[in-house]
Amino acid sequence: MAKPIRQINKHVPNPVEEQAEALSDMLKAITDNREAIITSLDILKQLQDMGALTAIQSLLVKRNDVGAIAIGQINQPTMKHAIKNAMNAFKFFGSLEPEQVQSMIQSISGGLERFSETMQNGESKSIWKLSASLFNPEVRTSLTTMVEFLHGMGESIHQDQQPTQ
C-alpha cells in the first residue's frame, strides 16, 4: 500500500564536504601543473608590484564606462582621419611592386651619396655647367624617370576629376 507522497528529502551537500572536495580537485590541478603555475605566479607578482593588476582590475570593473569613453575618443574626426590614413598608407605600401621599390631605393641611395658629397664640398655649379649636365646620360635617365613619374601622377589626377560611369 503506497499512498501518494510529494515530500522529497533532498541530500543537501554539507558545505564543508563540498569545500573539501573542491579543494582536493584544485590541489590536484595545481600539482599537475606545478611549473606553469609557479611561473604564472611570478608574472602575477611582477604585475602586482608595478601596479598593473589594480589598473586592469579597475578597467575590467568599469569596462562599460571606459569602453564608452574610449569609443567616444576614437569617434573624433581626427582619429577617423588617422585610422583612414593609416589604412590608406597600408594599402599604398601593399600596392607597390617590391622590385621597383628596391631599384628606386638603390638609386635614391646612389643619389644621396653624391648629394652628401656636394653638401660637404659646398660646391655650387654654374648655370652653364648645370645645363651641360643634361648631356650626362645618368642625369638624363634620372630626369626621364622623374618626368614619367609626373606623367603617371597627372594621369591619375585627371582620372579622379572626370565623372565616373
Next chain:
Amino acid sequence: MEDSLFSIQINGKEYSAKPSQTILQVAQEHNLFIPSICYHPNLGSIQTCDTCFVDVGGELARACTTKAEPGMVVDFQSGNVKDAQYEAMSRILKNHELYCTVCDNNNGNCVVHNTAEYLEIEHQKYQFEAKPYPADNSHPFYRYEPDQCILCGRCVEACQDLQVNETLTIDWGREVPRVIWDNDVPIDQSSCVSCGHCVTVCPCNALMEKSMLGEAGFLTGIPPKILEPMIDLTKEVEPGYKEIFAISEMEAAMRKNRIKRTKTVCTYCGVGCSFEIWTKGRHILKVEPQAEAPVNGISTCVKGKWGWDFVNSEERLTKPLIRKGNEFVEASWDEALNLIATKLKEIKEKDGPDAIGYIASSKCTNEENFLFQKFARAVMGTNNVDNCSRYCQSPATMGLMRTVGIGGDSGTMKDIEQSDLVIIVGANPAESHPVLATRIKRAHKLHGQKLAVVDIRKHELAERADLLLHPKPSTDLILLSAITKYILDQGWEDKEFIATRVNGFEKYVQLLEKFTMDYAVEATGLEKTELIQLAEMIHDAKSVCILWAMGVTQHMGATDTSTAISNLLLITGNYGRPGTGAYPLRGHNNVQGACDFGTMPAWLPGYEPVQDEKVRGRYETAWGAKLPEEPGFNNHQMVEGIHTGKIKAMYLFGEDMAIVDSNSNFVESRFEELEFFVVQDVFFTRTAQYADVVLPAAPSLEKDGTFTNTERRIQRLYQVFEPLGDSKPDWQIFQDLANRLGANWNYQHPSEIMAEAASLAPIFSGVSYERLEGFHSQIWPVNKDGSSTELLYTEKFAFPDGMARLHPVDWTPPFIAGEEFDLHLNNGRLLEHFHEGNMTYKSEGLTHKVPNPWVEISLELARERGIEDGSLVRLTSPYGEVEVRAIVTERVQGNELYLSMNTSEERKAVNRLTSSYHDKYTHTPNYKEAGVKMEVLEVKGEPPLPKVNYRFGNRIPQISVRVEDKWKREDFTPIPKLFESGGNEYGETNQAN
C-alpha cells in the same frame, strides 16, 4: 524520366536540365552559384530581391522564374549581369545596415552577408536609411527589427503559403513599406501561432530568435552605448566591405568553435520533425531547421521551435529516490538498482513472472523500447509489456491489421500533400500535428486539393474545409458505412481493384445493407445532401487519403470505426497508389516506434506474434533465454490486475499514467495497492508519487537513439547535452538493472541495440545507424539493402495471399453517463502545450501564450446558463469533477463542451471525468464519450486565455507577398529597364526596395 533530360548552356558550358526546372535550379544542381536572396528551396520564387538576374539570349531575366529550355544560352558572368546584380544588392543594402561582426546572425549562414561578399560589394552605393518604425520585441520568442529588414518577403511567403497561418504581409502601400502582423498590431497580439517559419527563413537578422540575441557572437553582448558608436566608426572609416567581411568571417569561424550544432528529432508529436539545435554550453541558442530534413524541411511548430526549456528545468529529477516512510529520500544508483533487483526477483519468485507489469514509453527511443521488452521477456519472463498507444492508436492499428495487414500510415506526408481529396475524421492536425497540417493547408490553398472534415468541433482545418460534417458524437461508423453503401449503390466502387486485390466483398456488401441513407440521417443528425456530397467528392477525386486520430479511436467502437475507414478506402480503390491511403496520425514522437519495437503484450518487434513458435525460437536463440508463449496483459488489464491481485509490482518509464489514463481516480487508487512500483521519468510526475523507487531519466536531447514517426520513418537523434545531474538515458538504466538480474548485457551505444533489432525483426533488416547518418532516414519495411518502403501495398497487401480483406463491422452505441449528465464532453490537445504539460509549462513563453487549461462552451449554452469568458464552472461526471474557467466560442455547438487536456493540475484534469469503458478489442479508453453536468461557480472572472493568444488574432489571407504591388509603386524601376535606358539615372528612385 532520363530521356526527358536536355541541356542548356551556362557561361559557355553545357549542363543537363530537367523539364520545368528553372535556370536557378539547374545552376544549383550543378553547384553554380547565382545570387538569390529571396529564393528558398522550400518556398520557391518570390521575385523581390532581383539579385538573380542573368543574361538569357541577350536579355536580362530572373533565374528563379525563367524555366530552362532546350538550347537556352545563359550567362551570368558578363558585365551587364554583374551591373544588374550589383544594383539589386545595393538596393537591398539601403535597407540593411551591415555590422556583421557584432551581429548575432553572423554564423556563416547569413544569406545577405554571403551574397554581398560574393558580389564583392565594396561600398554602400545608396546610403542606408533607417525606417521610421521601432523594433517589435513584444513576442516572447522572436523580434522584428524593421531597420534591418530587406523586404524580401520570405517570411510572408512562409507564413502565407507554407505554414499557411496568414498572419504576415508586407504593406507596399506605405511610404516606407514594412512587414506587418494582422492589421498592423504588435506581434504578440496577432494571429501568429509562433511556428517560427518566418524567423527560420529570414535571410538576415531582421527576424531573430530572442535566445540568440547578445549570445551568439563574441562581441554581440556589447551594451548599446558602446555598440552604436562602434558601428558608426566602422562605417565612417570603412576601408571597403571586403576587409569587414574578412573580419566577420574570422569571427564567424570562431563562433563555430563555441556553438555546437546537433541534429535531433523533435520530442513532441508524431510528425517527426528533425532539425539542428544550436547550443552554447547548456544554453539553447536556437532550433535551426534545415531544408534537407525529410519530413519538415524548414517547418516547425511552436513547441518544436521554442519548447525546450524543460531540459534545463530545476524541477528535473537528478537523483534516484527511494520511498522511506512518508517521504522520498535521495539515493545512489547502486542503492536504487539493487533495491529494484531484489524486490523484482522476490516478487517473481513468490508470485510468478506474470505478477509484474511493464509500461513502456512512446516518448523514448526505439532502442529503449526494444531493450525494455527484451528485459521483460528474456530477463523477467513475461509478456506483460505495453505502451501508451493503448490510450490512443491501438484501435487504428487493429483496424488496419484486419483489412490491409500493416498497422501504420499507408504512405508518407508526400502522399497526403499530393492527394486530390483529404478527409479528416476526428482529428485536429492544425494543433496536434501542426507541421503535417501545414502541408494540407498549402495543398488546399495553392494546389486545388479538396478538404473534407468530419468533426464535432470547428477547429482550424474544419474552418478551411470545402465540406464540414458535424455528426452526432460517436456516429462516425454509421456515416462512413452509409457513404460506402451509397457509393456501391451508385456503382462508383473501383470494380477492378476489388476484383483483383480484395477478398470478402460479397459478405461485406451483405452486412452493409442496414446502413441506408435514412438510417444514417437519423443516427448522425446530418442532412442526406451532406452525406451525398461527401460521397460525390470521393467519387470525383482521383486519389483520397483519410486521416484520423483520437476523435475516432477513443470510443467504445473505435476499432470498428477505424475498420470502416479502411473498408471505404478499399471499396474506392484508394490504397497502393501515390496520394491514397489510411493515415492514423500518431500522437507522440515515438508511438509508432514503441509499438514497432515490441513493447506490446502480443507482439515481438516488427509485429510478429509471440505465439508463433518459429518467431520465438529466433529470439530465444539470439537471447539465450526461454520466452513466454502467451500474450501478456495490456495497460488496462494490468491496472485491473492490480485490483484482482494478479499484478503485484509495476515498472513504468516515461509515462504519467495517473494523469493520462482515463478515470484517473480509479487508476490512482489501484497504484496505491501495488506492492512495489518503479517509476522512471524526467520529472517527478503525478504517477511518481505512488512509486517506491523513482529513477531519473534523460530526455531526448541528452541521448542518442532513433524515433519512428507516423510515416513509419526512422530517424536518428544525436546527443546534445550530457545528462543533467545523475540522470541517465533510459537504455543505460535498463542495462544496469538487467545486469543485476544476471543478464550480462554489454551495449556501449544504442547503435548496437538497433543492429540487434535489425538482425532479428525482418521489417527492420536493412536498418543501420550508418544509413541513418545525419538527416538520412529509413521507412519500414526496410529491405536488406537498406531501401525503404514509402508507399505500402503498391503490389500486394500484407497478408499471405497478398489480398486485402473487407471486414464487416457494426455500430457500437457510445457510453451514456445518464440523463442527469446532460452535456457531452469532448477533449483533446492544444497547439501550445503537450500532453500533461510537464515539458511545455516549463517554458515561460509558452505559458505566457497559454497559462491555463479551459473549457469551451457554445454561444447557445453560454446564453442559456449565463456564462461568459472567464466564468468558473464545475463539471461533474459519475467519476469525478473538475473546476475550470470557460471560453465562449463558436468552435463548439449546442450542448457539446471541449476541455483542453494539457494539465497536470488534478482539479482541472479531464481524466477526473472520463470513465473506464473502452474499445472492446483493444481496451483503449473511451475518452471521447464522457457526459457531464455543469454548475456555474462564478460568473465573472479572469478569462483563462489571454488576449495575446493567436485565437483572438485576425488573419490576413493572401497569396505570397504580392510583389506586383511593389512593382506598381511609382518609385520602383525594374532593373532591366534601368539598363535599357542607358543607366545614368538608376538608383535614384528605389525607396521601395
